[in-house]
Amino acid sequence: MKATYEAVFVGSSVMPVHFDTEKCIGCHRCANACQTDILLPIDGKGKPPTVMYPGECWYCGACVMECPTGAISLSHPLMNRARFINADSLGK
Amino acid sequence: MADWPYENRSGKRAEYTCDVLVLGGGLAGCHAAVAAAEAGRRVILVEKGAVIRSGSAGTGFDHWEMACTNPGCRITPEEMTEALVSEQDHYGNRIAHYIEAREGYDRLMDLEKIGGKVRDTGDEFAGAAFRDEKTKLLYAYDYTNRYTLRVWGSTFKPALLRRLKALDVTVLDRTEATALLYADREGRRQCTGAIGMEVRTGEIRVISAKATVLCMSRPARIWLFNADTPGLCEFRPFQSIGSGHAMAWRIGAEFTMMEKSVRGEFSAAGRSFPPYGTGNNHNTWYAATMVDSRGVEIPYVDRDGRELKSVDERYRPAPGQKFFLKGGVIDEPKYEWRGPETLPFDELIRRGYRLPFYADLSRMPDAERRVIWGLMVGEEGKTKIPILKNYTDRGFDPQKHVLQSYGTGWQSAAFLDQERQLFGAPGGLMHDWDLKTNIDGLYAAGDQLYASDCAGFACATGHYAGRKAADAALQLEEVCPDPAQVENEVNRLLAPLDVRRGMDWREVNMACAKAMQNYCGGIRCDDLLHQGLDLIQSLRTEALHEVSAHNPHELMRIHEVSDILDVCELIYRACLARACSCAPLFFERSDSREEMRTQEDGFLTLSNWDGEIRTRMIPHDYAGDLVTSYTERNRDYMRSREGQV
Ligand SMILES: Cc1cc2nc3c(=O)[nH]c(=O)nc-3n(C[C@H](O)[C@H](O)[C@H](O)COP(=O)(O)OP(=O)(O)OC[C@H]3O[C@@H](n4cnc5c(N)ncnc54)[C@H](O)[C@@H]3O)c2cc1C
Numbered sequence: 001m002k003a004t005y006e007a008v009f010v011g012s013s014v015m016p017v018h019f020d021t022e023k024c025i026g027c028h029r030c031a032n033a034c035q036t037d038i039l040l041p042i043d044g045k046g047k048p049p050t051v052m053y054p055g056e057c058w059y060c061g062a063c064v065m066e067c068p069t070g071a072i073s074l075s076h077p078l079m080n081r082a083r084f085i086n087a088d089s090l091g092k
Numbered sequence: 093m094a095d096w097p098y099e100n101r102s103g104k105r106a107e108y109t110c111d112v113l114v115l116g117g118g119l120a121g122c123h124a125a126v127a128a129a130e131a132g133r134r135v136i137l138v139e140k141g142a143v144i145r146s147g148s149a150g151t152g153f154d155h156w157e158m159a160c161t162n163p164g165c166r167i168t169p170e171e172m173t174e175a176l177v178s179e180q181d182h183y184g185n186r187i188a189h190y191i192e193a194r195e196g197y198d199r200l201m202d203l204e205k206i207g208g209k210v211r212d213t214g215d216e217f218a219g220a221a222f223r224d225e226k227t228k229l230l231y232a233y234d235y236t237n238r239y240t241l242r243v244w245g246s247t248f249k250p251a252l253l254r255r256l257k258a259l260d261v262t263v264l265d266r267t268e269a270t271a272l273l274y275a276d277r278e279g280r281r282q283c284t285g286a287i288g289m290e291v292r293t294g295e296i297r298v299i300s301a302k303a304t305v306l307c308m309s310r311p312a313r314i315w316l317f318n319a320d321t322p323g324l325c326e327f328r329p330f331q332s333i334g335s336g337h338a339m340a341w342r343i344g345a346e347f348t349m350m351e352k353s354v355r356g357e358f359s360a361a362g363r364s365f366p367p368y369g370t371g372n373n374h375n376t377w378y379a380a381t382m383v384d385s386r387g388v389e390i391p392y393v394d395r396d397g398r399e400l401k402s403v404d405e406r407y408r409p410a411p412g413q414k415f416f417l418k419g420g421v422i423d424e425p426k427y428e429w430r431g432p433e434t435l436p437f438d439e440l441i442r443r444g445y446r447l448p449f450y451a452d453l454s455r456m457p458d459a460e461r462r463v464i465w466g467l468m469v470g471e472e473g474k475t476k477i478p479i480l481k482n483y484t485d486r487g488f489d490p491q492k493h494v495l496q497s498y499g500t501g502w503q504s505a506a507f508l509d510q511e512r513q514l515f516g517a518p519g520g521l522m523h524d525w526d527l528k529t530n531i532d533g534l535y536a537a538g539d540q541l542y543a544s545d546c547a548g549f550a551c552a553t554g555h556y557a558g559r560k561a562a563d564a565a566l567q568l569e570e571v572c573p574d575p576a577q578v579e580n581e582v583n584r585l586l587a588p589l590d591v592r593r594g595m596d597w598r599e600v601n602m603a604c605a606k607a608m609q610n611y612c613g614g615i616r617c618d619d620l621l622h623q624g625l626d627l628i629q630s631l632r633t634e635a636l637h638e639v640s641a642h643n644p645h646e647l648m649r650i651h652e653v654s655d656i657l658d659v660c661e662l663i664y665r666a667c668l669a670r671a672c673s674c675a676p677l678f679f680e681r682s683d684s685r686e687e688m689r690t691q692e693d694g695f696l697t698l699s700n701w702d703g704e705i706r707t708r709m710i711p712h713d714y715a716g717d718l719v720t721s722y723t724e725r726n727r728d729y730m731r732s733r734e735g736q737v
Binding site: 003004005006007008009012013014016032033034035036037038040041042044050052053055056057058059060061062064065066074075076077079080081082083084085086087090091 | 093094095096097098100102141142144145146150151246266291292294319320321322323324329330331360362365366369370371383385386387388450452454455473474476477478481482483486488492493494495496498504589590642643644645
């Protein structure tokens with residue numbers, strides 16, 4: 001064994017995924033489907049994982065797709081929320 | 093700071109042996125592993141993420157291109173291949189496109205057998221112009237010639253994982269491949285397996301194999317980087333940065349077209365939006381109705397400028413045209429294959445159309461609207477949750493709302509010339525008709541090949557390379573890993589754990605991106621390229637040693653940066669090797685040596701033979717006659733498919 005590992009939170013201006021702690025059963029299927037491995041089971045089974053590397057999220061949605069209880073929401077950074085308007089408001 | 097939640101196995105080793113080793117578990121890698129296992133070989137599949145949703149198409153893809161042997165298609169695989177290659181001024185991959193056009197539909201049928209959804213079995217689109225009522229297949233783009241299918245790609249990766257398990261393939265998830273093992277015998281080099289690291293525990297994995305298939309996609313984060321949201325800075329997965337290119341380059345594999353790069357098209361870390369998330373009429377959104385800010389509809393025209401009156405005409409060839417090309421990499425095709433398009437931006441402004449533009453699905457026929465918003469947006473990669481669900485939750489209703497497009501182009505993007513990407517069929521590994529590289533026992537497929545483009549291409553070439561590697565494994569001997577190679581690699585991989593309070597990997601990635609923008613941007617010349625190469629080499633020799641890691645996850649990111657530096661070197665070498673500007677490769681020199689032009693019309697290849705850079709020119713038509721060359725090498729396969737489709 002070479003060294004002691006430490007889990008150090010690497011911050012970002014964004015937080016891509018949020019867990020509904022009421023719904024999350026802490027199964028960590030999301031963590032195991034996450035391609036970039038940014039969800040770490042720091043608090044152990046039964047608890048939502050920690051989003052340890054939020055800046056590394058690719059926003060693919062695999063965590064949401066794998067969640068059995070619908071506990072995860074994914075949202076784009078503010079700058080990336082494209083605008084939509086009522087079709088009949090155009091030109092008015 | 094918290095305790096690391098996984099076991100610490102740094103320095104511990106696990107050894108594996110197999111007949112066929114597949115590196116990268118996206119669409120190409122899964123197909124390679126399935127094909128080799130079906131041929132009876134012992135197979136190991138190594139994936140840095142988790143196979144269930146890994147790769148570009150992990151969460152889906154919506155259209156399967158060039159499925160020329162599907163029952164509705166009116167274009168032959170030969171016609172399609174020549175059209176694609178000629179469209180790219182012959183800097184296209186004839187062998188791989190032919191495999192795609194000829195076998196792609198076989199792969200789709202295989203996927204259906206294992207649980208993938210490829211037909212409108214629920215009759216959601218009964219009666220639509222894009223549906224074949226008998227087979228229930230749905231077509232995209234050219235409804236007359238029917239070579240591209242709309243599919244439910246989100247069902248494919250989980251189905252492939254089940255199939256791998258049923259075939260007893262050893263799947264090593266969370267394992268980054270970092271180096272290829274090799275042996276030199278009788279003047280030839282053979283790849284004998286690979287080394288990797290488990291990215292949660294730091295365990296070193298040494299895998300001996302008779303044949304190896306590279307399926308780790310293409311480089312990224314070369315010119316584009318954003319330290320705050322690095323995961324968003326490229327189009328393809330954050331995990332895929334060209335490790336496969338780097339490790340193959342280090343052992344002498346031959347590359348081509350690495351001098352090609354294009355002005356960036358997608359980077360949601362600032363310059364653009366989430367893919368498929370703005371109003372547009374391309375690819376997934378073809379052929380959405382577009383309107384201007386007054387609500388006036390923007391006309392579609394055919395290649396002759398004839399204004400199209402109906403929505404259906406947007407999906408039909410022009411009078412006198414056999415077929416048109418559309419799909420992932422087809423941007424502005426030549427006249428022969430140019431399909432319907434909205435009027436060019438300049439013409440729209442001249443005619444008084446006003447920004448911003450919007451996609452307005454509410455004006456489209458019901459089936460066309462539902463197939464774009466619901467099937468295409470939904471099954472396309474990164475859309476089911478990030479776009480379809482997210483926008484629906486925000487209240488978007490395609491029957492009521494219009495979605496904004498930003499700026500003047502369909503990408504809703506604004507890049508500078510030096511902000512480049514390996515996109516639109518970029519360079520990659522050179523290969524022969526077996527998808528074998530110049531190294532014995534080393535094969536490649538999917539986006540790791542030169543001039544690759546899409547999902548059907550990845551599946552078809554993956555399966556093909558898996559078959560050929562399975563054959564080769566019968567001939568090649570297993571070779572014990574060279575202890576010196578293993579030792580060197582282990583030391584390289586773990587070194588950052590010994591650095592205390594060092595630099596962050598992102599600092600080096602950013603420095604590298606800036607060096608590429610400054611010295612290898614839109615316009616190049618020898619002096620700039622040499623300076624850039626020196627800078628990249630000094631980042632390796634100086635900065636890389638100062639980067640520290642607290643855990644294996646950070647180690648993986650550092651290994652990525654190291655590979656990115658190798659890829660940069662490969663790109664610099666490729667640019668230096670081409671003396672003349674070359675428009676089809678988007679390669680521009682201020683010191684172009686025009687006298688070299690005729691000598692450079694072909695695939696310029698490049699390999700790094702233990703420090704010596706070797707180049708060759710290979711003619712564009714090296715693949716020879718398609719039917720003859722393919723048939724000679726695939727009689728068994730052809731026999732095995734008889735009566736199946
Ligand atoms: C958002 C998006 C939408 C797309 N939509 C379509 C579409 O609708 N139709 C279409 O035809 N094409 C589409 N494409 C393109 C298509 O998905 C890809 O061309 C195709 O999936 C490539 O397959 P691949 O197996 O070569 O690479 P990938 O599927 O990207 O797989 C590469 C794999 O290698 C792994 N890997 C990388 N480095 C290492 C390493 N060092 N060790 C181990 N594993 C490693 C990665 O984790 C990844 O799983 C889309 C691409 C994207 C990104």
